[in-house]
Amino acid sequence: MKNDERPLIACPQCDLLMREIPLPSKGAACCCRCGATLYRNLPDSLNRSLAFSISSAILFIIVNSFPLLGINLQGNANAVTLLQAVQSLWDQGMHLVSSLTFITAIFVPALEMGLMLYLLVPIRIGLVPPGVSPIMRLLQIIKPWGMVEVFMLGILVSLVKLVQDFRIIPGVALWSFVGLTVMLAAVASSFNPRDIWAHLDKDNDGKID
């Protein structure tokens, strides 16, 4: 392909207009004016993101079914699941803080995983699910609000604070939460939106090579 026929690309951070260049496997194209990463060539991105999405969905279900942490003080014990923690704060009248935790640590991660599976499972078996564009847009909007890795740090800080006064009983969900954090990071680094669009283009007119 001659240089002048390659597709145009505009940098999302400085709007410089460039032509796409072919990339080696695992390579990344950067904007030559501001250095922003424009796109990456991730081998086997659809299969990998699907595998990681399924693992994170399973871990997410485990995380939400078992107590995260328990404490024990002279025989008096208390343990909560993630959802119970949110519920307890809501009952204490802290509605904003409770909703914030619910949205960023439960709702958005769940929605993100659900949408990823809705997109990737049909594409994997050769179909195009309806509503790809609005879903890609939605994924883009909600992405900054999924904060599982920050919550993980929150658990660690809480542990350090609690360990002085209480005996800690780590729950099943705690270990699953570590796994969930890792899996969601793997999804984020393996998912390549360009592959989804390329797949759509192929399906629509067959002109894209």
Place this chain on the structure above:
Amino acid sequence: MIDPASSAAAQGFCACHVCGLVVPMHNEESPARCPRCNTTLRFRKPDSMMRCWALLIAAYLFYLPANLLTMMETGTLISYRKDTILSGIIHLWNNGNPGIAVIVFIASIMVPIFKLIVLTLLLLSVRRGSRWGLKHRIQLYRIVEMVGRWSMLDIYVLTILAALVQIQSMATVKAGTGSIFFGAVVVLTMFAAMEFDPRMMWDSLREKESV
């Protein structure tokens, strides 16, 4: 042919912010739609400056109560204390957890201040059409985008402690009103960073060309 040193907007092209497709857009009369994903195409985020200022000013207003009001109330059989964000960090530091104290200090004090100051400076520089240090400013913007979420740390610690430490009258933790304002500051500054369109900074180069 395309000009290798000029923005897409200056050459009549608009990139779709969802799928990245570059579409020629020579007449601006009606908002066009992306032929691939049907998103409304815009050269820049609409009213970016105004929205960003509004969110930022609201964040400044909430910043003081977030730091002055009680974040957490801790009660045991022998003691009762009310902590603001800062006094909580000092308490952690003095009670043998300097490492954790530093982490909480960075996430709860440094990051919000950094975001407020950097976004204010970026907005002022765009308003003045400054061409100075574009590469440094875009890096500041990227840092703001990246670190903003970590301020939620204190909200999460509070949620976990307030839910877990409810052992009759022996030990209780309650969230204070400061946490509402603090949560609002985190959310408002995140929205402000999202509304800011970094491409506006580089538009100052385009104005120079057209003169």
